[in-house]
Amino acid sequence: MDWTSGYVPLDEQSVLDFARPFLDEDPLDATEIGDGNLNVVFRVRGATSSVIVKQALPYLRVAGEAWPLTRHRARIEANAIDVHTKLAPGVLPYTIDFNEQMSALVLEDLSEHVTWRESLIAGQVLDGVADAVGRYSAAVILGTSDLLLPSRQRKVLRQGFVYSELCLVTEDLIFTAPYTDAESNRYDDETAPLARALQHDRLLRSAAAEMRFAFKTRDEALIHGDLHTGSVMSKAGDTRVIDLEFAFFGPFGFDPGVLLANLALSRLAHEESGNLAFCRVVDGYAADYWAALMDETKRLWNPAEPWYARFLSQFIGDAARFAGLEMIRRIVGLAHAKDIDSLALPARAIAQSRGISGGRALLLGGTVHTFEDLWHRAVGEDANP
Structure with a gap:
């Protein structure tokens, strides 16, 4: 898919293709992780590498679609990570990519944490x-x-x-x-x-x-x-x-x-x-x-x-x-x-x-x-x- 043409909610199948460019090999599987109140978060794994994909939903997840939200929070997070990393190096997760259209961050996998x-x-x-x-x-x-x-x-x-x-x-x-x-x-x-x-x-x-x-x-x-x-x-x-x-x-x-x-x-x-x-x-x-x-x-x-x-x-x-x-x-x-x-x-x-x-x-x-x-x-x- 062309991931720059517009917003598409990701699931455990579509996120495999989305994360493919950021892995060292073809993705093997994806698992939704976390219990966040706002966003959907996936761990995507290949044979030797893995990444986290975090996507903003157009509503407050814990409350459902009855509480709509804009997806601008993904841009806020990407920018805040950048600013805070400069001030506190090594404390924030490493950002691999940010896709504005998809409101999605690709982050290093902190699977051992x-x-x-x-x-x-x-x-x-x-x-x-x-x-x-x-x-x-x-x-x-x-x-x-x-x-x-x-x-x-x-x-x-x-x-x-x-x-x-x-x-x-x-x-x-x-x-x-x-x-x-x-x-x-x-x-x-x-x-x-x-x-x-x-x-x-x-x-x-x-x-x-x-x-x-x-x-x-x-x-x-x-x-x-x-x-x-x-x-x-x-x-x-x-x-x-x-x-x-x-x-x-x-x-x-x-x-x-x-x-x-x-x-x-x-x-x-x-x-x-x-x-x-x-x-x-x-x-x-x-x-x-x-x-x-x-x-x-x-x-x-x-x-x-x-x-x-x-x-x-x-x-x-x-x-x-x-x-x-x-x-x-x-x-x-x-x-x-x-x-x-x-x-x-x-x-x-x-x-x-x-x-x-x-x-x-x-x-x-x-x-x-x-x-x-x-x-x-x-x-x-x-x-x-």
């Missing part, structure tokens, strides 16, 4: 992953901000990453839907009273609205936009960050907040399962991520700047509030954290309740000034303010 979320659920220790992601976060946050990037270059870069359709999805699913009776919300019957209480919590709704405004208006850096533990893949000695289709110019604290929230939910799941030793591992992951983020920030930006301390204080405060919102939406919103959903009752219901309490503590418990305070509120027994 596992997602951080899956390793967390399995209780598998991955050394170095938190440190690598922390340094990546600092590199892309500072490297695309006015702190390091000349204003003229930044202005040009921003034109390619405007507030996108996927930003509207984030705006709805994180900041709005969990606090309304939205059709996209889903939760267990046991959690229904907590979900309904969110809709009548005026303080919480006000805090969510305030952070929604920050998300929409504070174009501080070219952030990943969806940096949860399922967006990180790792094997011994090698960590990669994937799925950059949500990338846009947004607040400094959003990516760190989302990642720490997902680590906190993982810890709650292990605690309710009785895996207390692995809880200590997750505590270490969270602390290592934040320490690496701060160390790299100091390396890249002069800590002698007069307002450096105030910058860091706002950074951690914003990260805490975004973390709170992410924790809540992963319990009652459309896309859940598998860490907790995979638990059996009653442990799942207890973890869900604690996740909501932790999120509320981060949003309403006063300004967070330290990582230790953030983490304690997120996972502490007395998280409810």
Whole structure:
């Protein structure tokens, strides 16, 4: 087929022909992989080589054709990988090709890697992953901000990453839907009273609205936009960050907040399962991520700047509030954290309740000034303010 003449949804048969030019030999088979909410992803294998083909669908996959989306997110992801690779070499997947008409990326196959979320659920220790992601976060946050990037270059870069359709999805699913009776919300019957209480919590709704405004208006850096533990893949000695289709110019604290929230939910799941030793591992992951983020920030930006301390204080405060919102939406919103959903009752219901309490503590418990305070509120027994 002529893959430049127009968009055709790929399947396990047609993707063989599409991927043929990028393999060292004829393709043998293709398998749809992943459980993404947005796109279709195939692994195409030949006798000695393989590639990943990721295609944007014209709708939100997790919601079906009733929630249409443009396919421009594929171009956003291709461009974001390019920008972030320059700032954090070796952390992003290698892009082999991008087909604009097909809205499809051809990427290196990370078949030996596992997602951080899956390793967390399995209780598998991955050394170095938190440190690598922390340094990546600092590199892309500072490297695309006015702190390091000349204003003229930044202005040009921003034109390619405007507030996108996927930003509207984030705006709805994180900041709005969990606090309304939205059709996209889903939760267990046991959690229904907590979900309904969110809709009548005026303080919480006000805090969510305030952070929604920050998300929409504070174009501080070219952030990943969806940096949860399922967006990180790792094997011994090698960590990669994937799925950059949500990338846009947004607040400094959003990516760190989302990642720490997902680590906190993982810890709650292990605690309710009785895996207390692995809880200590997750505590270490969270602390290592934040320490690496701060160390790299100091390396890249002069800590002698007069307002450096105030910058860091706002950074951690914003990260805490975004973390709170992410924790809540992963319990009652459309896309859940598998860490907790995979638990059996009653442990799942207890973890869900604690996740909501932790999120509320981060949003309403006063300004967070330290990582230790953030983490304690997120996972502490007395998280409810």
